[in-house]
Amino acid sequence: MLLDSKCALLEKPKKAKAFDLWIRLSTHERRKPIYLPVGLHEYFKERGGKLTSMVQISEDGTLRLVKEIERKDIVFSGDIALDFGMECLFVSDRGDLFGRGFYLRVKEYADRIDRIQREMQRAGKKPTESKRYVRLQSKLSGYVKSEVRRIINRVIYLYKPQRLVLEDLRGFLQRVINNFPKSVKRVLIRFGLGEIRRKLRDISEEYGIEVVYINPAYSSQACSNCGYVDKDNRRTRSEFECKLCGKRLHADVNASRNLLSRAKWSLHLRRMEQALIKQVELFSRNLFDERHKCLWSKATPVD
Ligand SMILES: [Zn+2]
Incomplete structure (x- = not known):
């Protein structure tokens, strides 16, 4: 009614x-x-x-x-790719880092909640009997949800993309969330994932932005500049240096650039396998280039 x-x-x-x-x-x-x-x-x-x-x-x-809610009169154009980082929530292919304090803050909350939980258990009580516990839990879920929305809003405001390219959320779960301590992991699965999914659905309804999910396989090992895949390309969690072309950049920026090219290729080719073939082709073309002569001695003939 x-x-x-x-x-x-x-x-x-x-x-x-x-x-x-x-x-x-x-x-x-x-x-x-x-x-x-x-x-x-x-x-x-x-x-x-x-x-x-x-x-x-x-x-x-x-x-x-x-x-x-008015559909804002903004002109959207171009693609933007975001990689889920471990030090910040998103890293864009343009090199911007979003949500830098996010995981630290979540960890702080989660640690405090864990401490109360242990205290209550020692006292033989249920954690939910503690007002502080209940309050912190709701604060934490509120924080995660509003941060996710704020950060995605910021991305939209800054780039006004027509298409938003991300790794599929299963990849985010396996590659990023699973590497955090148990308490943080629980929070991200309970509140973070759902909120990201909801917010992305909202932006496509509100602004008509297309959200594309890409298979992230090898996106952190492949060079976004020349296509060379090697796990040694990733020197540390945040540093990427290609063993072939020497390109150096933030490892997550490199990964998001790979997602972006894959989205572009798969748009035409439609199938991920074919996008990967494209990457191999690019690499072999580069391999025969004089500039990469140093690698030729590494090659072994195939019978
Ligand atoms: Zn390279």
């Missing part, structure tokens, strides 16, 4: 600070409205748009407020 301002009015409270709005519901008795105090969810506050005077009431008694 949709109620408009004739029978439901939204009013800002004048004094009360414990909630955000009053809903004034008209009743059959004149001048005897019912006032309902309403607290707004963080997500509702952050999501832009104008609050309408409409209130939806569903049969189970749930109240919903309605926001009008």
